[in-house]
Amino acid sequence: MLSDWFSDxxxxxxxxxxxxxxxxxxQIALRAGVFTLGGVGFWAIGGYTTAYxxxxxxxxxxxxxxxxxxxxxxxxxxxxxxxxxxxxxxxAMATVAFVLLVQIxxxxxxxxxxxxxxxxxxxxxxxxxxxxxxxxxxxxxxxFFERGARGRTIEAMRLDEQLAQSVGIDVVRERHLIFVLSSxxxxxxxxxxxxxxxxxxxxxxxxxxxxxxxxMVVIGGAAAWWxxxxxxxxxxxxxxLLRFAEDYRQIIEAAIVVLVIVYAPEGIVGLVRRVRGLLxxxxxxxxxxxxxxxxxxxxxxxxxxxxxxxxxxxxxxxRPATQARNPD
Amino acid sequence: MNAxxxxxxxxxxxxxxxxxxxxxxxxxxxNILNLAxxxxxxxxxxxxxxxxxxxxxxLWIVMPMSMVVCGLIAVLLELVAYRPIRRRVADLHASELxxxxxxxxxxxxLVAIAENVTENQLVGINPETxxxxxxxxxxxxxxxxEIVIVAIAALLSVTLTLFITRSRHGRALRALAxxxxxxxxxxxxxxxxxxxxxxxxxxLAGAAGVLLxxxxxxxxARLGExxxxxxxxxxxxxxxxxxxxAIAAAFxxxxxxxxxxxxxSTSVRDAVAFGLIIVLLLFRPQGLFSRxxxxxx
Numbered sequence: 001m002l003s004d005w006f007s008d009x010x011x012x013x014x015x016x017x018x019x020x021x022x023x024x025x026x027q028i029a030l031r032a033g034v035f036t037l038g039g040v041g042f043w044a045i046g047g048y049t050t051a052y053x054x055x056x057x058x059x060x061x062x063x064x065x066x067x068x069x070x071x072x073x074x075x076x077x078x079x080x081x082x083x084x085x086x087x088x089x090x091x092a093m094a095t096v097a098f099v100l101l102v103q104i105x106x107x108x109x110x111x112x113x114x115x116x117x118x119x120x121x122x123x124x125x126x127x128x129x130x131x132x133x134x135x136x137x138x139x140x141x142x143x144f145f146e147r148g149a150r151g152r153t154i155e156a157m158r159l160d161e162q163l164a165q166s167v168g169i170d171v172v173r174e175r176h177l178i179f180v181l182s183s184x185x186x187x188x189x190x191x192x193x194x195x196x197x198x199x200x201x202x203x204x205x206x207x208x209x210x211x212x213x214x215x216m217v218v219i220g221g222a223a224a225w226w227x228x229x230x231x232x233x234x235x236x237x238x239x240x241l242l243r244f245a246e247d248y249r250q251i252i253e254a255a256i257v258v259l260v261i262v263y264a265p266e267g268i269v270g271l272v273r274r275v276r277g278l279l280x281x282x283x284x285x286x287x288x289x290x291x292x293x294x295x296x297x298x299x300x301x302x303x304x305x306x307x308x309x310x311x312x313x314x315x316x317x318x319r320p321a322t323q324a325r326n327p328d
Numbered sequence: 329m330n331a332x333x334x335x336x337x338x339x340x341x342x343x344x345x346x347x348x349x350x351x352x353x354x355x356x357x358x359n360i361l362n363l364a365x366x367x368x369x370x371x372x373x374x375x376x377x378x379x380x381x382x383x384x385x386x387l388w389i390v391m392p393m394s395m396v397v398c399g400l401i402a403v404l405l406e407l408v409a410y411r412p413i414r415r416r417v418a419d420l421h422a423s424e425l426x427x428x429x430x431x432x433x434x435x436x437x438l439v440a441i442a443e444n445v446t447e448n449q450l451v452g453i454n455p456e457t458x459x460x461x462x463x464x465x466x467x468x469x470x471x472x473x474e475i476v477i478v479a480i481a482a483l484l485s486v487t488l489t490l491f492i493t494r495s496r497h498g499r500a501l502r503a504l505a506x507x508x509x510x511x512x513x514x515x516x517x518x519x520x521x522x523x524x525x526x527x528x529x530x531x532l533a534g535a536a537g538v539l540l541x542x543x544x545x546x547x548x549a550r551l552g553e554x555x556x557x558x559x560x561x562x563x564x565x566x567x568x569x570x571x572x573x574a575i576a577a578a579f580x581x582x583x584x585x586x587x588x589x590x591x592x593s594t595s596v597r598d599a600v601a602f603g604l605i606i607v608l609l610l611f612r613p614q615g616l617f618s619r620x621x622x623x624x625x
Contacts, residue, residue, distance in 0.1 A: 033421075035425055035428075082606055082609070082610060083609065085609075086609065088421050088424055088425065089355070089359070089361045089424055089425075089428065090609075092361065092425070092428055093361060093560050093563075093564075094560075094605060094606075094609060096363070096556070096557075096560070097557050097561070097601070097602050097605050098602070100553070100554070100556070100557040100602070101557070101598075101599060101602040104598045104599060105599070108598075206550075206553065207432075207436075207439075207550075207553055208436075210432065211432055211433065211435075211436040214429055214432060214433075215433075218429060247444050248444070250436075250440035250443070251437055251440040251441055251444070253436075253440075254433050254434070254436035254437035254440055255433070255437055256433075257429070257430075257432070257433030257436070258408075258409050258430050258433040258434055258437070261409075261413070261426050261429045261430045261433065262408075262409055262412045262413055262416070262426075262430060263412075265413075265416075265417070265426055
């Protein structure tokens with residue numbers, strides 16, 4: 001029974017696993033308050049590097065993916081150094097520009113990338129089980145990454161960068177680290193996708209992938225690694241679930257992103273934490289980089305107000321979110 | 329580089345101007361980086377295709393109609409997504425990012441609708457909408473369409489600049505960019521101004537969409553994406569929120585691109601915008617022309 005289900009849905013499972021890795025890449029950046037969408041560019045870099053080395057140079061899969069990761073780490077660090085000063089919208093814009101540039105390179109560098117048509121017949125060298133193990137290992141690593149002093153450091157950076165700096169967190173270095181980790185995870189997803197689905201085209205690494213991945217992280221919730229995982233699974237199966245909608249499927253999918261970001265910006269993670277908070281009788285901590293609904297006591301006030309960033313608003317838990325969750 | 333190339337610069341720069349002005353306006357005034365702008369732009373062209381499918385209408389009817397509808401689409405986004413986010417999310421940063429994600433989703437929706445309508449095919453506006461003829465201008469080869477593009481871009485950008493710098497509403501708009509809270513105290517409704525800004529932004533995108541679709545003779549769902557990259561470069565070059573800066577930067581970018589085209593290769597051309605973004609961010613992050621303080625960097 002179970003094995004039947006696996007073989008029937010193998011492509012979807014594979015897509016969910018590759019999607020989860022890319023969603024992790026977005027999630028660790030968002031959780032640290034680093035709003036980069038550059039992951040999709042690194043997905044392409046990892047993918048093309050792996051595909052080129054495996055197909056043209058006949059390398060083994062693991063070193064080929066490794067080179068892709070290394071290359072992405074180096075480019076990621078370079079990008080972090082250049083864009084290090086940017087915050088929020090400026091960083092988002094610059095990284096979207098990076099993604100579009102990578103796509104342009106992929107279209108024009110025909111010797112390596114196969115041009116606009118892309119690469120076909122990349123040998124399939126990984127099994128679903130192997131990819132599952134990779135995702136498992138990465139997930140376990142993320143569990144530790146989000147716990148303890150390191151986890152709190154990163155949460156503090158997102159909640160208030162200046163405050164984090166004042167308690168001795170080297171924000172600049174941490175942001176660079178996050179940038180590199182995010183790039184490497186995205187390249188891992190790209191490399192695995194290339195040798196799992198045997199084709200790779202520039203159009204895959206465009207706006208569409210940014211939308212899909214953001215959808216995973218937004219639906220799942222950016223506050224915890226498992227939000228990205230759950231989001232990846234949901235988004236991958238969404239086309240199946242929405243099969244009845246036929247031609248309107250993609251429109252509905254995009255509408256879901258808008259609805260979730262407006263009405264439930266904390267995603268499933270936020271929902272679960274809220275329920276858990278209700279059960280244990282405590283107020284839920286601030287869950288995502290996107291929202292602090294509790295602080296929105298009155299509608300218009302607050303927006304574009306510098307002092308609103310540290311709101312002494314009534315009804316808000318005065319403890320920092322990190323303490324509220326880890327009362328040690 | 330000869331005079332003919334310079335004429336191309338003016339035409340391309342005009343399209344960039346029309347596209348980037350709306351984007352810089354919503355960012356500067358409302359802190360909305362509207363990534364749906366490219367999709368709204370594409371919708372302008374798509375609408376022109378749809379209404380001229382059966383019978384040719386004059387460009388002078390089609391374009392205003394596209395502008396109004398695209399303006400309304402932008403207002404709709406403001407009403408159903410951006411405004412609720414501003415209401416619910418107090419933290420400025422968080423609300424900017426949520427708005428950005430919402431705009432990506434909204435853009436994806438518009439693109440999906442367009443893909444349905446065009447069935448993923450390249451379509452074209454009825455050529456009888458505007459009969460393109462070769463003409464010469466000061467001894468240079470050009471078309472009457474190119475002259476129209478340049479004229480409309482000039483007209484709209486001058487109107488917008490005068491509106492923002494001279495009119496009462498323009499002053500209110502600039503005040504809103506400075507401090508929405510105090511604007512509320514002074515009797516300027518931030519909500520109404522936001523809707524008006526989005527309308528203007530969408531209408532400009534619609535005009536640009538019709539004109540570029542005419543010029544390229546194609547409409548497709550992803551028409552707007554390449555222009556987003558250019559618009560980013562234009563906005564950074566001109567300084568965020570500065571309409572005059574955006575106009576100047578649009579022509580500078582067009583000049584730089586044509587220059588690479590002529591002296592290097594066409595494939596490098598598209599990377600120029602990204603190169604400009606990086607160099608500007610490194611050495612002059614406030615933009616070439618802007619006096620506005622660099623935001624929180």
